[in-house]
Amino acid sequence: MKPIHFRIPILLLLLLLLLLTTGCWDRKELDDQAIITAWGFDLIEDEMYTGTAQFAIPSKLGVGEGKSQDKAFFTISGNGKNMYDASKNMRLKLSRPWFEGHSGVVLIGERLAKHGLANILDELGRDPTVRLRRDIIVLRGGSVQDFLELTYPLESLSAHAIVSMHETAGLNANHTLRNFYMAAESEESSPFLPVIEMTDRSSEESSKLTDPKMKLWGFAIFNKDSQLVGYLPMNKGYYQQWVKGLLKSIIVTVDIPGEKGNVVVEANHLKSKIVASPRGTKVHFNVTLSGKGNIRENNTRLDLGVSKNIALVQNELHTQVGTYVHQIIKKVQPLGTDIFGFGEAFHRQHPYQWNMLKKEWPEKFAEAEVSVSMNLQIQETGLTGAPYILKNREIKK
Amino acid sequence: MKISGLQLFWLIVNIITGLGILFTLSPAIAEAKQDAWISITLAGIIGLCMMFLAIKVSLLYPKQTFIQYSQTILGRWLGKILVFPYFMMWYSVSGIILRNSTEFIYVALFNETPLIVLSIVMLILAIYVVYTGGLEGIARCSELIGPFIVLMLLGTFVLSLNQLDWQQLTPVYADSGWKSILKGATPLVAFYGDIILFVMVFCFLTDIRQVFIRSMWGIAVSSILTIVATAMVIMTFGPTLPSRMWFPFLSMTRFISVLGFIENVDIFVVIIWMFSVFIKLSLYLFVTIYGTAQWLNMKDWKKLIWIVVPIVFLYSLLPRNIAEVAVNFQQSLIPRALLIYVCVFLLLLWIVGLIRQKDPARR
Incomplete structure (x- = not known):
């Protein structure tokens, strides 16, 4: 046996370790979180950004007969001087802390795209909870709020539909943040992003039609300062993708x-x-x-x-x-x-x-x-x- | 305290691979762009040379640690004074490892936990293994954990295969040139100060004849893993993006998506990484403590834990932010000067030791 003075430090260590067993005091249960499924950003006036997030409502997400006709999501918007300010204002409307690890899509309004994406790209790249696999898409013909309110008949979350639409159309569905960053920071290439169009604003008579009201429109061309400088409609966009070697x-x-x-x-x-x-x-x-x-x-x-x-x-x-x-x-x-x-x-x-x-x-x-x-x-x-x-x-x- | 040859191998793999991949890829890619893998290969060769030197010196007096044989070779006072920079290196690197690793855990997992708490938890673990097990305990842990680290790396490589674009590695050499490639090798070589640490470890081997083959394999395996990791990071993110990331390899694991099903696997990487950090930190602490004790001619080295650990802890609190940890330390002059001194001194010891052993009159 070791002498007694050997055991005292161990005892102290064990006591210290007890301090760590106070339970999960900063736990984040899934039930206590709001899960973001899609983000949207736009510019409403100079130096005034608006952010919209689509949150899943887990109780309405299930499959099977119990599925209700209601939307399985809700959206919250906020304005601010920059992205984080806008999202800070959004939090004022939210009952739970949000979790954005599952967010798949970031929508960019046309006005913001023309103004330049530098701010938002920095924020997204810096945030450790954002994965570079997230897709980024430009929206035409409507506001990001309206778009994120749209439902898609086949998918319970409309955000999930956009990515699948690319695959179905024979296009490369991989329009991730990574690709944008890589193109923007490379010596050679300029970035481009897919454009989705809101075909119809929500109005009384059109709300009766079951048409999804969203469509792949083409591609947006960005310059090296991440500003939108031109469009390629889909009939031309297909060929651009072919030349780039991305088309199936x-x-x-x-x-x-x-x-x-x-x-x-x-x-x-x-x-x-x-x-x-x-x-x-x-x-x-x-x-x-x-x-x-x-x-x-x-x-x-x-x-x-x-x-x-x-x-x-x-x-x-x-x-x-x-x-x-x-x-x-x-x-x-x-x-x-x-x-x-x-x-x-x-x-x-x-x-x-x-x-x-x-x-x-x-x-x-x-x-x-x-x-x-x-x-x-x-x-x-x-x-x-x-x-x-x-x-x-x-x-x- | 005795360790086996296999344990020595795993110790080396553990200590050199983990933090090396995490922290040196970004500066290497910033310098050498898509040719960073050549830089890393070069650094691996330099690492092999350093290990060769360390083994050769230690084999002059295989029963003694570095602190002891430097005094045998150079005499008591000269030997004591000239090894002082080694202590500067070991104390500061222990602090930096502690800070680096907690910073990493903080960014990757616990964004709301104070850094100090993470540091203390890590230190308690390290103190425990050093106190109860000494080198033998650390070596056994590394033998257990090492295979998992290699498996984790291989798993990450395999899962990342579907997102690679090998063309990102071209054109080879034209963009960087040999100057940039050499510069890109320096961050990893600076990490190879760890190799010198083993001059304190070799004398604990049960079978000293195994030292050469096991150590060289250790360096070779971890170099190959680092080279593959570098190439894969470049093939995933291109030559410019990784240089702006703090942890490109972590970003790569976060990017993994296989069939839209296997995603978000970075948590496994982080956990296994923490094991690796734990081994490295405890080995550094052990060597620092044991070395200090021998330097002071103390018999009971364990008492020094309570003096050395607070120094290391305080040192780890010095850097103000992550930029100081990841960039300034690696690019500042003192650690590099120390590393050069450490290598040159070893070479000197080897030459003087050889002369002394050849000269029967002075034996």
């Missing part, structure tokens, strides 16, 4: 010359390759878009059982999509915002020249020459070659 599938309508109708092609396995080559003071980029196509609709007299005709559709698709993508790039270039990944391609392919170029990259991007080439293989035509409904003599072999 796309539906293309091809007009056939000499025919009245058109052919609809659904393309999958989309890939994009950008080759950068310096040419004198300018930079040249060659974008190659490739993928595999299926014919979904044939509104022409072409017999698509004939390989020659498929080649015709494919060629038309190549020229039409190629020109369209080129137009989109030309339209974005004057903004000086590289949302296509050109800078990254140049940086990786010519790292030493990039060092000289990077300071004036927005200007170089604006005046870069771009060519688009296509390599989309149409492999399937569905279950028929020629359309069923046409008479034999009408079919063009």
